[in-house]
Amino acid sequence: MKIADVRVIVTCPGRNFVTLKITTESGLTGVGDATLNGRELAVASYLNDHVRGLLLGRDASQINDIWQYLYKGAYWRRGPVTMTAIAAVDTALWDIKGKAAGMPVYQLLGGKARDGVLVYGHANGATLDEAVAEVGRYLDRGYRAVRVQCGVPGLATTYGVGKDRDFYEPATAGPRPEEAVWATEKYLDFAPKLFDAVREAHGFGFHLLHDVHHRLTPIEAARLGRAAEPYRLFWLEDPISEELQEGFRLIRQHTVTPIAVGEVYNSIWDCHRLITEQLIDYIRTTVVHAGGITHLRRIFDLAALYHVKTGSHGATDLSPVCMAAALHLDISVPNFGIQEYMPHTPETDAVFPHSYRFEDGMLIPGDEPGLGVDIDEELAARYPYRQAYLPVNRLEDGTMHDW
Structure with missing residues (x-):
């Protein structure tokens, strides 16, 4: 061949x-x-x-x-x-x-270890009431797990909150990134109120997730993790910047809220300490950013030895090709936890015809030979590249901060 x-x-x-x-x-x-x-x-x-x-x-x-x-x-x-x-x-x-x-492909990886892949959706709202209502909408659509993000009072914009409730896309077209403003103290005061409102409205019969997006220090993350414990989060995602892995030890000392990290990692060596020292509960590395199916399987196999489950990143910046590949790996590994799933737009789905499907809160990979996804090159050619950037973030005094 x-x-x-x-x-x-x-x-x-x-x-x-x-x-x-x-x-x-x-x-x-x-x-x-x-x-x-x-x-x-x-x-x-x-x-x-x-x-x-x-x-x-x-x-x-x-x-x-x-x-x-x-x-x-x-x-x-x-x-x-x-x-x-x-x-x-x-x-x-x-x-x-x-x-x-x-x-x-999942048959080449040893066959199915489960019937389907549990996924979580993205509920968000500019206000508390909107966010709570959006969680309910996802539950009505059959999701068993929902990530919730909400606008923070006093901040003009907040990560995870978009204009389109179904197709959140943070990257914006243009020659320079958009700049956002952040205040940690306002967020830390508000976040537990968000969790409380969601549980009060919808109960504990589903998995609730939240993404901090690398914005806290270890002790701030520990404080948030402890405050979130009554609301039984499935995980607190990316609580701190992931370069200093020793910081996760401090979080572990103060809270039992599960921690998920890893979407910015691209090799097994990046996450080795976090896994082997059991400083995290879910590893979020992806097929597309961590060397493909071959290397991601190595990461997942290492994680399985240390009671760390998988929870791969799956935002819309990963094409249906990556999502299909992720599902074949997800359905075959023994330590699968959950898969992020943000549906693509109809235009994207048309360019990338695929056989995986959403059913009862899970994604099911197709049974066609290979990945079960392709690209319509003629249709793809109708959509030329447009320069776009993810935002950057500053504190209220102008200091650059993690976005």
Whole structure:
């Protein structure tokens, strides 16, 4: 199965996506997600200028060797651009291998370990009443787990709150990022009130999640975790900036609220200490940013040894190609926890036809050979790339802060 063609497809059906399509001499094709939100063209260039020529003529069935070749052969290892590019290649090769075998990828990973993949939706509102009502709307749609985000009184904008309740997209088109203003003390005062209002209105019969988005210090996160304990959060996500992993030890000393982190990690070495020292409860690394199915499976296997469950990132900056790949891995690993799921727009779904489906609070991967997802190149060409950035964040005195 020699590789005959490698193409990078950039499209913007409402937001930017980068897709790698690999074709073998026999005509089998595979697709991989190469989207890095706000830095999409950096990965496209990496693939076109440095990877494409290395793949032509290689045996597409040798996934492990190609992964190591691209990782070790570059000398400059890891980093989001490199690992996203490797992930795209790896995912596309798994897609090809599944098609060659006539099996869905999850069968190549050992088969199903569960009937479906539990997912959580994103309820948000500018006000407390709106957020509480949105949680109810997700429950009415069959979700068993809901993440809630809400506007903070006194702040003009808040992470997780968008103009479109169904298709939240923080990246905005333009030559520069939007700038937001943040006040930790206002957030810490308000967040427990949000949890209380949601539980008062909807009870404890579903999983409730919340994302801090890296904005607190360890002791502030510990304070929030302790305040949230009566409301039994499924997890508190990304409570602190993830560079200083020792900080998670301080959080652990003060609260039993479960902690989830890892969407910005791109290798097993980034999260090794957090997992092996049991400083977290859920690891949120993704197929597209952590080296593809091959490397993410290594991370999940390590996590399983230390009672850490999976909870992969799944926002709309990950294309349906990545979501399909995630589901095949999710449904096969023993330590699956939950999968983030933000439905894509109809335009995106049309560009990326796929067979996975939402049913009774879960996503079910398709049974077609490979990943069960493709890209409509003719339709994709109708949506040219538009420069867009994620916002940046400042404190009220103008200091740059984690967004």
